[in-house]
Amino acid sequence: MTVSLRNALGFFIEFCPCAIMVFFAFPKITYRFRSEWIFTGITLAALIFAALFSAVLNGSAGGNTALIANLFMFSAIFIIFAAFIWLVRESIIKKLMVFFVIIFYAALQYCLVNVLNGFLIGVLNFTQQYEAGEVYSPHGLLLYIATTLFLLPPMLTFVTRTLREYIREIETQDMRREFFILIVSMIVLIAMMICVDFTYYNVKYDMYLLMLALFLVLLLYQMIICWLIFRESVRRKRDTERRRTLEIQQLQYEKIAGDMENTRRMRHDLRHHYNALNDMIDRGQTDEIKEYLSTVIDTTVKRDSEVYCRNMTVNGVLQYYVGIARDEDIRCEVNAECEELTIEPTDLTVLFGNAMENAINACRKCPENRWIRIQVGMVQSSLAIEISNSCKEAHLNRRFQTEDGFSPAEAFLSDRPGGGHGLRSIAHTAQKYDGSAGFRFNAEKGIFTTRIRLNIRGGELKTRK
Numbered sequence: 001m002t003v004s005l006r007n008a009l010g011f012f013i014e015f016c017p018c019a020i021m022v023f024f025a026f027p028k029i030t031y032r033f034r035s036e037w038i039f040t041g042i043t044l045a046a047l048i049f050a051a052l053f054s055a056v057l058n059g060s061a062g063g064n065t066a067l068i069a070n071l072f073m074f075s076a077i078f079i080i081f082a083a084f085i086w087l088v089r090e091s092i093i094k095k096l097m098v099f100f101v102i103i104f105y106a107a108l109q110y111c112l113v114n115v116l117n118g119f120l121i122g123v124l125n126f127t128q129q130y131e132a133g134e135v136y137s138p139h140g141l142l143l144y145i146a147t148t149l150f151l152l153p154p155m156l157t158f159v160t161r162t163l164r165e166y167i168r169e170i171e172t173q174d175m176r177r178e179f180f181i182l183i184v185s186m187i188v189l190i191a192m193m194i195c196v197d198f199t200y201y202n203v204k205y206d207m208y209l210l211m212l213a214l215f216l217v218l219l220l221y222q223m224i225i226c227w228l229i230f231r232e233s234v235r236r237k238r239d240t241e242r243r244r245t246l247e248i249q250q251l252q253y254e255k256i257a258g259d260m261e262n263t264r265r266m267r268h269d270l271r272h273h274y275n276a277l278n279d280m281i282d283r284g285q286t287d288e289i290k291e292y293l294s295t296v297i298d299t300t301v302k303r304d305s306e307v308y309c310r311n312m313t314v315n316g317v318l319q320y321y322v323g324i325a326r327d328e329d330i331r332c333e334v335n336a337e338c339e340e341l342t343i344e345p346t347d348l349t350v351l352f353g354n355a356m357e358n359a360i361n362a363c364r365k366c367p368e369n370r371w372i373r374i375q376v377g378m379v380q381s382s383l384a385i386e387i388s389n390s391c392k393e394a395h396l397n398r399r400f401q402t403e404d405g406f407s408p409a410e411a412f413l414s415d416r417p418g419g420g421h422g423l424r425s426i427a428h429t430a431q432k433y434d435g436s437a438g439f440r441f442n443a444e445k446g447i448f449t450t451r452i453r454l455n456i457r458g459g460e461l462k463t464r465k
Protein backbone atom coordinates (compact mmCIF):
# COMPACT_ATOMS: atom_id res chain seq x y z
CA MET A 1 0.00 0.00 0.00
CA THR A 2 1.49 3.36 -1.02
CA VAL A 3 2.26 6.16 1.45
CA SER A 4 -0.42 8.42 -0.02
CA LEU A 5 -3.13 5.80 0.32
CA ARG A 6 -2.11 4.96 3.90
CA ASN A 7 -2.14 8.63 4.87
CA ALA A 8 -5.59 9.15 3.35
CA LEU A 9 -7.06 5.97 4.87
CA GLY A 10 -5.51 6.63 8.30
CA PHE A 11 -6.85 10.18 8.37
CA PHE A 12 -10.33 9.02 7.38
CA ILE A 13 -10.42 6.25 10.02
CA GLU A 14 -9.25 8.63 12.73
CA PHE A 15 -11.40 11.62 11.70
CA CYS A 16 -14.72 10.39 10.27
CA PRO A 17 -16.13 8.47 13.30
CA CYS A 18 -15.57 11.50 15.53
CA ALA A 19 -17.11 13.88 12.99
CA ILE A 20 -20.31 11.82 12.78
CA MET A 21 -20.52 10.70 16.41
CA VAL A 22 -20.66 14.29 17.67
CA PHE A 23 -24.21 14.56 16.28
CA PHE A 24 -25.51 11.41 17.96
CA ALA A 25 -25.80 13.02 21.39
CA PHE A 26 -28.70 15.22 20.25
CA PRO A 27 -32.19 14.20 19.10
CA LYS A 28 -32.98 14.53 15.41
CA ILE A 29 -35.55 17.24 16.13
CA THR A 30 -32.67 19.63 16.89
CA TYR A 31 -31.02 19.04 13.49
CA ARG A 32 -31.36 21.83 10.98
CA PHE A 33 -31.71 19.30 8.14
CA ARG A 34 -32.60 15.62 7.84
CA SER A 35 -30.13 13.32 9.59
CA GLU A 36 -29.47 11.33 6.39
CA TRP A 37 -28.36 14.47 4.58
CA ILE A 38 -26.13 15.56 7.46
CA PHE A 39 -24.38 12.21 7.89
CA THR A 40 -23.88 11.82 4.13
CA GLY A 41 -22.44 15.32 3.90
CA ILE A 42 -20.08 14.77 6.85
CA THR A 43 -18.83 11.48 5.36
CA LEU A 44 -18.18 13.11 1.97
CA ALA A 45 -16.38 15.99 3.72
CA ALA A 46 -14.20 13.49 5.60
CA LEU A 47 -13.30 11.77 2.32
CA ILE A 48 -12.37 15.11 0.75
CA PHE A 49 -10.27 16.07 3.79
CA ALA A 50 -8.51 12.68 3.66
CA ALA A 51 -7.60 13.16 -0.02
CA LEU A 52 -6.37 16.70 0.64
CA PHE A 53 -4.40 15.51 3.68
CA SER A 54 -2.52 12.99 1.58
CA ALA A 55 -1.92 15.53 -1.20
CA VAL A 56 -0.60 18.19 1.22
CA LEU A 57 1.82 15.74 2.82
CA ASN A 58 3.06 14.60 -0.59
CA GLY A 59 3.65 18.19 -1.61
CA SER A 60 5.67 18.94 1.54
CA ALA A 61 7.70 15.77 1.87
CA GLY A 62 10.81 17.71 2.77
CA GLY A 63 9.23 19.76 5.56
CA ASN A 64 8.15 19.06 9.13
CA THR A 65 5.65 16.25 8.52
CA ALA A 66 4.29 16.12 12.09
CA LEU A 67 3.66 19.88 12.24
CA ILE A 68 1.95 19.95 8.84
CA ALA A 69 -0.19 16.92 9.70
CA ASN A 70 -1.28 18.47 13.01
CA LEU A 71 -2.11 21.81 11.44
CA PHE A 72 -4.20 20.13 8.75
CA MET A 73 -5.96 17.92 11.31
CA PHE A 74 -6.86 20.90 13.53
CA SER A 75 -8.05 22.87 10.51
CA ALA A 76 -10.38 20.02 9.51
CA ILE A 77 -11.62 19.70 13.11
CA PHE A 78 -12.36 23.43 13.21
CA ILE A 79 -14.37 23.26 9.96
CA ILE A 80 -16.41 20.28 11.15
CA PHE A 81 -16.92 21.91 14.54
CA ALA A 82 -18.23 25.08 12.89
CA ALA A 83 -20.61 22.97 10.78
CA PHE A 84 -21.73 21.07 13.90
CA ILE A 85 -22.46 24.33 15.75
CA TRP A 86 -24.63 25.51 12.86
CA LEU A 87 -26.38 22.22 12.07
CA VAL A 88 -27.50 21.45 15.65
CA ARG A 89 -29.92 23.90 17.24
CA GLU A 90 -29.06 23.60 20.90
CA SER A 91 -27.30 25.50 23.66
CA ILE A 92 -23.70 26.33 22.70
CA ILE A 93 -22.48 25.03 26.06
CA LYS A 94 -24.16 21.67 25.52
CA LYS A 95 -22.60 21.43 22.07
CA LEU A 96 -19.18 22.22 23.54
CA MET A 97 -19.68 19.53 26.17
CA VAL A 98 -20.45 16.92 23.53
CA PHE A 99 -17.54 18.06 21.38
CA PHE A 100 -15.16 17.70 24.34
CA VAL A 101 -16.41 14.19 25.07
CA ILE A 102 -15.66 13.20 21.47
CA ILE A 103 -12.21 14.74 21.87
CA PHE A 104 -11.77 12.38 24.83
CA TYR A 105 -12.47 9.47 22.51
CA ALA A 106 -9.92 10.73 19.97
CA ALA A 107 -7.32 11.30 22.72
CA LEU A 108 -7.97 7.87 24.21
CA GLN A 109 -7.52 6.22 20.82
CA TYR A 110 -4.35 8.24 20.23
CA CYS A 111 -2.94 7.10 23.59
CA LEU A 112 -3.87 3.48 23.02
CA VAL A 113 -2.23 3.45 19.59
CA ASN A 114 0.96 4.99 20.96
CA VAL A 115 1.08 2.63 23.96
CA LEU A 116 0.70 -0.36 21.64
CA ASN A 117 3.28 1.13 19.32
CA GLY A 118 5.67 1.57 22.24
CA PHE A 119 5.08 -2.04 23.22
CA LEU A 120 5.97 -3.18 19.71
CA ILE A 121 9.15 -1.11 19.69
CA GLY A 122 10.34 -1.48 23.28
CA VAL A 123 9.31 -5.05 24.08
CA LEU A 124 9.19 -6.84 20.75
CA ASN A 125 12.09 -4.80 19.29
CA PHE A 126 9.90 -3.90 16.35
CA THR A 127 11.65 -1.36 14.14
CA GLN A 128 10.01 1.15 11.86
CA GLN A 129 11.33 3.56 9.28
CA TYR A 130 9.10 6.43 8.15
CA GLU A 131 9.30 7.44 4.52
CA ALA A 132 9.20 11.08 3.44
CA GLY A 133 5.75 12.56 4.02
CA GLU A 134 4.52 9.43 5.84
CA VAL A 135 2.32 9.81 8.95
CA TYR A 136 0.60 6.42 9.14
CA SER A 137 3.04 3.53 8.89
CA PRO A 138 1.68 0.10 7.86
CA HIS A 139 1.54 -1.23 11.43
CA GLY A 140 0.35 2.19 12.69
CA LEU A 141 -2.57 2.06 10.29
CA LEU A 142 -3.41 -1.45 11.49
CA LEU A 143 -3.33 -0.21 15.10
CA TYR A 144 -5.80 2.59 14.26
CA ILE A 145 -8.11 0.10 12.55
CA ALA A 146 -7.91 -2.29 15.52
CA THR A 147 -8.48 0.41 18.15
CA THR A 148 -11.43 1.81 16.16
CA LEU A 149 -13.07 -1.61 16.07
CA PHE A 150 -12.42 -1.97 19.81
CA LEU A 151 -13.41 1.51 21.06
CA LEU A 152 -16.10 2.70 18.63
CA PRO A 153 -19.01 0.31 19.55
CA PRO A 154 -18.96 1.06 23.33
CA MET A 155 -18.42 4.75 22.62
CA LEU A 156 -21.44 4.85 20.31
CA THR A 157 -23.52 3.16 23.02
CA PHE A 158 -22.31 5.68 25.59
CA VAL A 159 -23.04 8.68 23.35
CA THR A 160 -26.50 7.58 22.18
CA ARG A 161 -27.70 6.51 25.63
CA THR A 162 -25.82 7.90 28.62
CA LEU A 163 -24.46 11.10 27.11
CA ARG A 164 -27.76 11.98 25.41
CA GLU A 165 -29.57 11.57 28.73
CA TYR A 166 -27.06 13.80 30.51
CA ILE A 167 -27.21 16.45 27.81
CA ARG A 168 -30.99 16.44 27.93
CA GLU A 169 -31.10 16.86 31.69
CA ILE A 170 -28.37 19.41 32.45
CA GLU A 171 -29.24 23.07 32.90
CA THR A 172 -26.40 25.10 31.44
CA GLN A 173 -27.27 28.36 33.20
CA ASP A 174 -26.54 26.71 36.56
CA MET A 175 -23.15 25.27 35.57
CA ARG A 176 -21.27 28.07 33.82
CA ARG A 177 -18.33 28.07 36.25
CA GLU A 178 -17.87 24.30 36.01
CA PHE A 179 -18.03 24.43 32.21
CA PHE A 180 -15.33 27.10 32.19
CA ILE A 181 -13.08 24.80 34.22
CA LEU A 182 -13.75 22.01 31.75
CA ILE A 183 -12.87 24.22 28.78
CA VAL A 184 -9.57 25.26 30.36
CA SER A 185 -8.62 21.67 31.21
CA MET A 186 -9.56 20.59 27.68
CA ILE A 187 -7.23 23.22 26.20
CA VAL A 188 -4.45 21.88 28.41
CA LEU A 189 -5.22 18.33 27.25
CA ILE A 190 -5.03 19.31 23.57
CA ALA A 191 -1.76 21.19 24.16
CA MET A 192 -0.33 18.13 25.92
CA MET A 193 -1.44 15.94 23.01
CA ILE A 194 0.50 18.17 20.60
CA CYS A 195 3.58 18.03 22.84
CA VAL A 196 3.47 14.23 22.94
CA ASP A 197 3.28 14.09 19.16
CA PHE A 198 6.16 16.56 18.87
CA THR A 199 8.42 14.59 21.23
CA TYR A 200 7.82 11.40 19.26
CA TYR A 201 9.59 12.88 16.24
CA ASN A 202 12.12 15.22 17.86
CA VAL A 203 13.44 13.85 21.20
CA LYS A 204 14.70 10.64 22.68
CA TYR A 205 12.36 7.71 23.13
CA ASP A 206 12.64 7.77 26.95
CA MET A 207 11.39 11.37 27.02
CA TYR A 208 8.56 10.41 24.72
CA LEU A 209 7.45 7.63 27.09
CA LEU A 210 7.49 10.09 30.00
CA MET A 211 5.38 12.59 28.08
CA LEU A 212 2.98 9.82 27.08
CA ALA A 213 2.61 8.75 30.72
CA LEU A 214 1.86 12.33 31.77
CA PHE A 215 -0.68 12.59 28.98
CA LEU A 216 -2.44 9.43 30.14
CA VAL A 217 -2.67 10.82 33.70
CA LEU A 218 -4.05 14.10 32.37
CA LEU A 219 -6.57 12.25 30.21
CA LEU A 220 -7.79 10.24 33.20
CA TYR A 221 -8.05 13.44 35.26
CA GLN A 222 -10.02 15.12 32.50
CA MET A 223 -12.45 12.21 32.20
CA ILE A 224 -13.09 12.32 35.97
CA ILE A 225 -13.74 16.08 35.82
CA CYS A 226 -16.19 15.66 32.96
CA TRP A 227 -18.05 12.86 34.71
CA LEU A 228 -18.29 14.85 37.96
CA ILE A 229 -19.59 17.92 36.13
CA PHE A 230 -22.29 15.91 34.37
CA ARG A 231 -23.34 14.22 37.61
CA GLU A 232 -23.40 17.48 39.55
CA SER A 233 -25.45 19.24 36.89
CA VAL A 234 -28.04 16.45 36.80
CA ARG A 235 -28.12 16.31 40.61
CA ARG A 236 -28.80 20.04 40.82
CA LYS A 237 -31.62 19.82 38.31
CA ARG A 238 -33.24 16.87 40.05
CA ASP A 239 -32.91 18.63 43.41
CA THR A 240 -34.66 21.65 41.90
CA GLU A 241 -37.46 19.47 40.55
CA ARG A 242 -37.78 17.65 43.87
CA ARG A 243 -37.90 20.94 45.76
CA ARG A 244 -40.52 22.24 43.36
CA THR A 245 -42.61 19.09 43.84
CA LEU A 246 -42.38 19.43 47.61
CA GLU A 247 -43.46 23.07 47.36
CA ILE A 248 -46.54 22.10 45.33
CA GLN A 249 -47.35 19.29 47.77
CA GLN A 250 -46.96 21.72 50.67
CA LEU A 251 -49.41 24.08 48.99
CA GLN A 252 -51.84 21.21 48.53
CA TYR A 253 -51.47 20.30 52.19
CA GLU A 254 -52.13 23.88 53.25
CA LYS A 255 -55.22 23.92 51.07
CA ILE A 256 -56.51 20.71 52.62
CA ALA A 257 -55.80 22.07 56.11
CA GLY A 258 -57.64 25.27 55.19
CA ASP A 259 -60.61 23.29 53.88
CA MET A 260 -60.73 21.30 57.11
CA GLU A 261 -60.70 24.53 59.13
CA ASN A 262 -63.49 25.93 56.95
CA THR A 263 -65.52 22.76 57.49
CA ARG A 264 -65.09 23.04 61.26
CA ARG A 265 -66.13 26.70 61.16
CA MET A 266 -69.12 25.89 58.93
CA ARG A 267 -70.28 23.25 61.40
CA HIS A 268 -70.00 25.79 64.20
CA ASP A 269 -71.98 28.33 62.17
CA LEU A 270 -74.52 25.70 61.17
CA ARG A 271 -75.75 25.47 64.76
CA HIS A 272 -76.54 29.19 64.74
CA HIS A 273 -78.33 28.81 61.40
CA TYR A 274 -80.50 26.03 62.83
CA ASN A 275 -81.40 28.16 65.82
CA ALA A 276 -82.30 31.14 63.61
CA LEU A 277 -84.42 28.97 61.31
CA ASN A 278 -86.18 27.42 64.30
CA ASP A 279 -87.12 30.86 65.65
CA MET A 280 -88.49 31.95 62.23
CA ILE A 281 -90.51 28.74 61.97
CA ASP A 282 -92.02 29.37 65.39
CA ARG A 283 -93.05 32.85 64.23
CA GLY A 284 -94.36 31.57 60.87
CA GLN A 285 -92.02 33.78 58.81
CA THR A 286 -92.04 31.68 55.59
CA ASP A 287 -90.72 34.38 53.23
CA GLU A 288 -87.92 35.26 55.62
CA ILE A 289 -86.96 31.56 55.84
CA LYS A 290 -86.60 31.28 52.03
CA GLU A 291 -84.49 34.44 51.81
CA TYR A 292 -82.30 33.32 54.68
CA LEU A 293 -81.72 29.87 53.16
CA SER A 294 -80.81 31.44 49.79
CA THR A 295 -78.20 33.63 51.47
CA VAL A 296 -76.72 30.72 53.43
CA ILE A 297 -76.42 28.54 50.31
CA ASP A 298 -74.64 31.29 48.33
CA THR A 299 -72.09 31.86 51.08
CA THR A 300 -71.34 28.26 51.99
CA VAL A 301 -71.22 26.37 48.68
CA LYS A 302 -67.67 26.48 47.39
CA ARG A 303 -66.74 26.04 43.79
CA ASP A 304 -63.45 24.48 44.76
CA SER A 305 -65.29 21.47 46.10
CA GLU A 306 -65.80 20.31 42.51
CA VAL A 307 -64.53 16.84 41.69
CA TYR A 308 -62.76 16.88 38.32
CA CYS A 309 -61.63 13.25 38.12
CA ARG A 310 -61.21 10.12 40.20
CA ASN A 311 -57.43 10.37 40.40
CA MET A 312 -56.80 11.97 43.80
CA THR A 313 -53.47 13.56 42.86
CA VAL A 314 -54.70 15.10 39.60
CA ASN A 315 -57.96 16.19 41.22
CA GLY A 316 -56.11 17.84 44.12
CA VAL A 317 -53.69 19.76 41.89
CA LEU A 318 -56.50 20.89 39.59
CA GLN A 319 -58.64 22.01 42.54
CA TYR A 320 -55.77 24.05 43.91
CA TYR A 321 -54.78 25.81 40.68
CA VAL A 322 -58.32 26.25 39.37
CA GLY A 323 -59.12 27.92 42.70
CA ILE A 324 -56.17 30.31 42.23
CA ALA A 325 -57.22 31.03 38.64
CA ARG A 326 -60.83 31.80 39.54
CA ASP A 327 -59.75 34.06 42.39
CA GLU A 328 -57.95 36.11 39.73
CA ASP A 329 -60.97 36.17 37.38
CA ILE A 330 -59.52 33.57 35.02
CA ARG A 331 -62.22 31.42 33.45
CA CYS A 332 -61.47 27.70 33.67
CA GLU A 333 -62.94 24.79 31.72
CA VAL A 334 -61.99 21.33 32.95
CA ASN A 335 -62.77 18.08 31.18
CA ALA A 336 -60.81 15.33 32.92
CA GLU A 337 -61.43 11.60 32.67
CA CYS A 338 -58.63 10.08 34.67
CA GLU A 339 -58.77 7.22 37.14
CA GLU A 340 -55.97 5.74 39.21
CA LEU A 341 -52.71 5.37 37.26
CA THR A 342 -49.36 3.68 37.80
CA ILE A 343 -47.66 7.06 37.53
CA GLU A 344 -45.85 8.39 40.58
CA PRO A 345 -47.94 11.09 42.32
CA THR A 346 -44.87 13.35 42.43
CA ASP A 347 -44.53 13.14 38.64
CA LEU A 348 -48.22 13.92 38.13
CA THR A 349 -47.75 16.90 40.41
CA VAL A 350 -44.79 18.11 38.35
CA LEU A 351 -46.71 17.77 35.07
CA PHE A 352 -49.94 19.46 36.11
CA GLY A 353 -48.37 21.88 38.58
CA ASN A 354 -45.86 23.35 36.14
CA ALA A 355 -48.34 23.45 33.25
CA MET A 356 -51.05 25.17 35.35
CA GLU A 357 -48.61 27.62 36.90
CA ASN A 358 -47.33 28.62 33.45
CA ALA A 359 -50.91 29.00 32.21
CA ILE A 360 -51.92 31.22 35.16
CA ASN A 361 -48.80 33.38 34.79
CA ALA A 362 -49.55 33.85 31.08
CA CYS A 363 -53.18 34.79 31.81
CA ARG A 364 -52.11 37.38 34.35
CA LYS A 365 -50.41 39.32 31.56
CA CYS A 366 -53.60 39.42 29.46
CA PRO A 367 -55.69 42.55 30.10
CA GLU A 368 -58.95 40.77 29.19
CA ASN A 369 -60.45 37.47 28.01
CA ARG A 370 -58.36 35.39 30.42
CA TRP A 371 -59.12 31.68 30.26
CA ILE A 372 -57.64 28.20 30.72
CA ARG A 373 -58.94 24.99 29.13
CA ILE A 374 -57.83 21.63 30.56
CA GLN A 375 -58.45 18.30 28.83
CA VAL A 376 -57.27 14.97 30.25
CA GLY A 377 -58.16 11.51 28.98
CA MET A 378 -57.08 8.22 27.48
CA VAL A 379 -56.35 8.08 23.74
CA GLN A 380 -55.85 4.48 22.66
CA SER A 381 -52.92 3.32 24.84
CA SER A 382 -51.75 6.77 25.96
CA LEU A 383 -52.69 9.25 28.63
CA ALA A 384 -53.20 12.58 26.85
CA ILE A 385 -53.07 15.96 28.56
CA GLU A 386 -53.73 19.25 26.78
CA ILE A 387 -53.80 22.60 28.56
CA SER A 388 -54.58 25.72 26.51
CA ASN A 389 -54.67 29.26 27.80
CA SER A 390 -54.83 32.84 26.64
CA CYS A 391 -51.34 34.24 26.14
CA LYS A 392 -50.21 37.69 25.09
CA GLU A 393 -46.63 36.84 24.10
CA ALA A 394 -44.02 34.09 24.23
CA HIS A 395 -40.27 34.27 23.75
CA LEU A 396 -39.61 31.73 21.00
CA ASN A 397 -36.20 30.55 19.85
CA ARG A 398 -36.85 29.82 16.18
CA ARG A 399 -33.72 27.72 15.75
CA PHE A 400 -35.74 24.68 16.79
CA GLN A 401 -37.87 22.67 14.42
CA THR A 402 -41.57 22.13 15.05
CA GLU A 403 -43.56 18.93 14.67
CA ASP A 404 -47.22 19.46 13.78
CA GLY A 405 -46.83 23.03 14.99
CA PHE A 406 -45.48 21.97 18.41
CA SER A 407 -41.92 22.77 19.52
CA PRO A 408 -39.69 21.25 22.23
CA ALA A 409 -39.25 22.94 25.60
CA GLU A 410 -35.86 24.34 24.57
CA ALA A 411 -37.54 26.44 21.87
CA PHE A 412 -39.12 28.74 24.48
CA LEU A 413 -37.09 31.22 26.51
CA SER A 414 -38.21 32.16 30.01
CA ASP A 415 -38.67 35.83 30.93
CA ARG A 416 -37.99 35.09 34.60
CA PRO A 417 -34.71 36.31 36.15
CA GLY A 418 -32.17 33.53 35.82
CA GLY A 419 -34.43 31.55 33.49
CA GLY A 420 -37.16 29.06 34.24
CA HIS A 421 -37.37 25.28 34.34
CA GLY A 422 -41.14 24.67 34.03
CA LEU A 423 -41.34 23.52 30.40
CA ARG A 424 -38.17 21.48 30.60
CA SER A 425 -39.38 19.78 33.79
CA ILE A 426 -42.57 18.83 31.98
CA ALA A 427 -40.62 17.47 29.01
CA HIS A 428 -38.19 15.56 31.23
CA THR A 429 -41.01 13.98 33.25
CA ALA A 430 -42.87 12.96 30.07
CA GLN A 431 -39.74 11.36 28.60
CA LYS A 432 -39.20 9.51 31.87
CA TYR A 433 -42.47 7.68 31.13
CA ASP A 434 -41.57 7.00 27.50
CA GLY A 435 -43.78 9.87 26.38
CA SER A 436 -43.36 13.33 24.92
CA ALA A 437 -44.27 16.95 25.52
CA GLY A 438 -44.79 19.69 22.93
CA PHE A 439 -45.58 23.38 23.21
CA ARG A 440 -47.17 25.77 20.73
CA PHE A 441 -47.79 29.52 20.73
CA ASN A 442 -50.29 30.96 18.26
CA ALA A 443 -49.49 34.66 18.16
CA GLU A 444 -52.42 35.47 15.88
CA LYS A 445 -55.03 33.98 18.22
CA GLY A 446 -53.11 34.61 21.43
CA ILE A 447 -53.18 30.97 22.58
CA PHE A 448 -50.47 28.89 24.24
CA THR A 449 -50.95 25.11 24.24
CA THR A 450 -49.17 22.43 26.24
CA ARG A 451 -49.62 18.89 24.96
CA ILE A 452 -48.34 15.90 26.95
CA ARG A 453 -48.49 12.22 26.05
CA LEU A 454 -47.58 9.28 28.30
CA ASN A 455 -47.43 5.78 26.81
CA ILE A 456 -49.21 2.97 28.65
CA ARG A 457 -48.58 -0.70 27.90
CA GLY A 458 -51.02 -3.32 29.10
CA GLY A 459 -52.37 -1.11 31.86
CA GLU A 460 -48.95 -0.40 33.30
CA LEU A 461 -46.85 2.61 32.51
CA LYS A 462 -43.49 1.98 30.91
CA THR A 463 -40.93 4.00 32.86
CA ARG A 464 -37.32 4.68 31.97
CA LYS A 465 -34.83 3.80 34.61
